[in-house]
Amino acid sequence: MSTLTDYRLIARDLTRWQSITNKKPMVAQQTRYFQANIGNVKTIDAFVKNTRLFNFAMQAFGMGDRLYAKGLMKKVLEQGTASPSALANRLNDPRIKAFAKAFDFAGKGALATQSDAVRQDVAARFVEQTLEVEQGAKNPGVRLALYFRQNAPNITSTLGLLADRDLLQVAQMALGISPLSSHQDVDLQAKNLAAKVDVADFKDAKKLQKFLERFCAAYDAANGGLLNAPQSQTLSLFDRSSPVIGIGLDAMLSLQSAKLATK
Numbered sequence: 001m002s003t004l005t006d007y008r009l010i011a012r013d014l015t016r017w018q019s020i021t022n023k024k025p026m027v028a029q030q031t032r033y034f035q036a037n038i039g040n041v042k043t044i045d046a047f048v049k050n051t052r053l054f055n056f057a058m059q060a061f062g063m064g065d066r067l068y069a070k071g072l073m074k075k076v077l078e079q080g081t082a083s084p085s086a087l088a089n090r091l092n093d094p095r096i097k098a099f100a101k102a103f104d105f106a107g108k109g110a111l112a113t114q115s116d117a118v119r120q121d122v123a124a125r126f127v128e129q130t131l132e133v134e135q136g137a138k139n140p141g142v143r144l145a146l147y148f149r150q151n152a153p154n155i156t157s158t159l160g161l162l163a164d165r166d167l168l169q170v171a172q173m174a175l176g177i178s179p180l181s182s183h184q185d186v187d188l189q190a191k192n193l194a195a196k197v198d199v200a201d202f203k204d205a206k207k208l209q210k211f212l213e214r215f216c217a218a219y220d221a222a223n224g225g226l227l228n229a230p231q232s233q234t235l236s237l238f239d240r241s242s243p244v245i246g247i248g249l250d251a252m253l254s255l256q257s258a259k260l261a262t263k
Helices: 003-011 014-022 025-040 043-049 051-060 071-081 095-100 106-111 116-138 142-153 158-162 165-175 177-184 186-196 198-201 204-224 231-236 248-261
Strands: none
Touching: 003 043, 003 116, 003 142, 003 204, 014 025, 014 116, 025 051, 043 051, 043 071, 043 106, 051 071, 051 095, 051 116, 071 095, 071 106, 095 116, 116 142, 142 165, 142 198, 142 204, 158 165, 158 186, 158 198, 165 177, 165 186, 165 204, 177 186, 186 204, 198 204
C-alpha cells in the first residue's frame, strides 16, 4: 500500500476512523478521566501536578515528547497569549500557543477549565493525535499528511508553515523544495514559499486534498514507493523547470488512483 492509497482510504472516511480510534479501550479510558476531572482543576499548579490530566492535554496537542517540560509549560500558562512578549508567542511553536489558548488560565483564571469546549475540543484533539501516531507507526508519510490536513487550514501566512516543522516538511516535499533551504534567512524562505503556494488555498477542502495528494506521491517517490530511483533524481521529476525527463507527478497520481480503484 502506498502513502497516497493509505491516506486516501483514511481521508475519505475520516469520521469513521476517528470513531474507531475513540472506541479503543486506552483512548476511551483516558478521555473519560479527562472529561470527568478537568473541571475540578482551578489553578495552573493543580493542572501541572495532575500528571494524568497534564499528559493527556500535552499529547492532545502533539507534545507527547515534552511531558517532562512542566516548568516551561507552567510559565507558558502563567503568561497566556495576549501579550506579544508572552512566552507562548516568543517560542514560535504553534502547538504551545494553541495549548495556552485552550487552557487560558491567564485570561479566565479558575474558569479556564469549566467550559464544554475545553472538554470536547481537547478530547477530539487527543483522538486525532492518537490516530496520527498509530498511522505514523505504519507509514510516517500518512501521519504527516493527516497532521497537515488538520492544521494547515489554521495558518494565515507562509510564516505559519515555517514555524511548524511537520507542516514545513509536507510543503517542501509537495512543492519540490529542498530541505536544505531551511538554512536560509527566514524572510527569504517565506518569500519563496509564497511564490509557490497560497496558504489561503488550504482552507478549501478540494485544494487541500489535491496538495496532499501531491505530497503523498512525492513522499512515495522519495522513499522507494512507485519509483525506486535515488531521491535527488526522483524529486527532480516533480520540478517543472527540471530538464530531466521522467514520469510526471500527474502521471504518478493517475497510476496511484488506478491502483486504488482496483482495491
